[in-house]
Amino acid sequence: MYDLIVIGGGPAGLAAANSAWQKGLRRILIVERDKELGGILNQCIHNGFGLHRFKEELTGPEYAARFIEMLNSTGVEVMLDTMVLEINDQRQVHVISAEKGYQVLEARSIVLSMGCRERTRGAIGIPGDRPAGVFTAGSAQRYLNLEGYMVGKRVVILGSGDIGLIMARRMTLEGATVLACVELMPYSGGLMRNIVQCLQDWGIPLYLSHTITDIQSQNGRVSHVTVQKLDENRNPIPGTNLEFDCDTVLLSVGLIPENELTRAAGIEMDPRTNGAVVYENMETSVPGIFACGNVVHVHDLVDYVSAESERAGAAAAEFVLKGKREGTALTVQNGADVGYTVPQKIRVSDVEKAADLFFRVRKVFRDSVIEVRSGDELLLSFKRDHMAPGEMEHILLPRKILDQARGDTLTVSAKEA
């Protein structure tokens, strides 16, 4: 019997396991399906990681190495090349590997840290041929940075998520011509700094409110794409065609938290995040099963994944050593222009000093205010110079303010100042 089984050895799982060890758990196991720890950080060779956490600018592999080093100084066990097939509310974990076959492991607590995967062409239904040369940005990144294959020479990128932007620069540096980055929405889905250093630095045009409306092929490979401007209902406007001769289309059109195990275990899900509904300590609706990182909601910064996952690891330790939290929960509701919040539920009596709340707004704001209300009463407000859907917001809800909430809900909203 393990004290804790962590599912996934990426940044979330590493931080959760380290933190649970620091809090006193001793029988901890990380199950990882890849051949090494570190998750997606291994292929994110660009820099910009760790500015919050380590006060220096690290590359993805360097950031992962810091946490792997910490782990090496603990007694946490790691199973590599091992896939989790099923978990249940009895906290049994079914795993399979070539080396050890099928095993059922038991744990006093579980942390779900499986991360997310990319949305593919099928998920967004681009019309046209079905040739070779259409990749998700992340798979192209793996081919290029780990396996050493250049996936194309003339590239159009659909979607302006961070991975797509990073790949625009990366492909350019390796000698490809990136013709355009095309974004469905009227704003970019990526961080502003990536628009600057990955597109503007290299003269790559960003077409907002545009999408690919046709892909053509020759000899089974992409040969041409048509891009059109969209009206406010996202319908293509006739006569706005931009034509590109290219051999490659990269898709950076969103990430989907990888929650098959979570759903099958009967854990309550949030349709807004596609992740589990979690409490203030990252506990799911099943006591003793916690979730953290991109499997809960898609983060912009790994630094925040690490911080959130340390809270999940510490909470798993608390569950094993002290028993479960019993407080009654406030439900956090999304007010105007707030897309989702994490956590979705807060057990006020279990909040020590303050509860962290993360969320995304639905549109771009200049001078604006975030408001937290209980019924009609304004409990808290926070000023912001700038907010955008591509940038996760974070506020702290002090215990003494939470104590003033009436009823069983809190509402978080955003508006122009």
Place this chain on the structure above:
Amino acid sequence: MKELVCIVCPKGCRLHVDEENGFAVTGNSCPRGAAYGKNEIQNPTRVLTSTVKITGGAYRRCPVKTDAAVPKGRLMDVMRALNEVEIQSPVSIGQVVLADVAGTGANVVVTKAL
């Protein structure tokens, strides 16, 4: 007055740089932002990350970076220099694979033990 977005960290502060007053920076939320704003107008530089060929490792490419920012106009010269590099496993983080790359004064160092 020039407007630009700070790229030092993912926060993306909107900077104003006053070219007529000693490149004074406003809008930054840390000293690194002020330094970036001054530099970006006068001599923009970037840390370059890429990969080099490696034999005997778990992967065919080893990630590397320049250990200092190099002038933006020299990035492609650094990339050309990296095309010639081939290293042998094992390597450790921080190991120099190319000193003073393309005469920029920066070294190219390994970012993953392989």
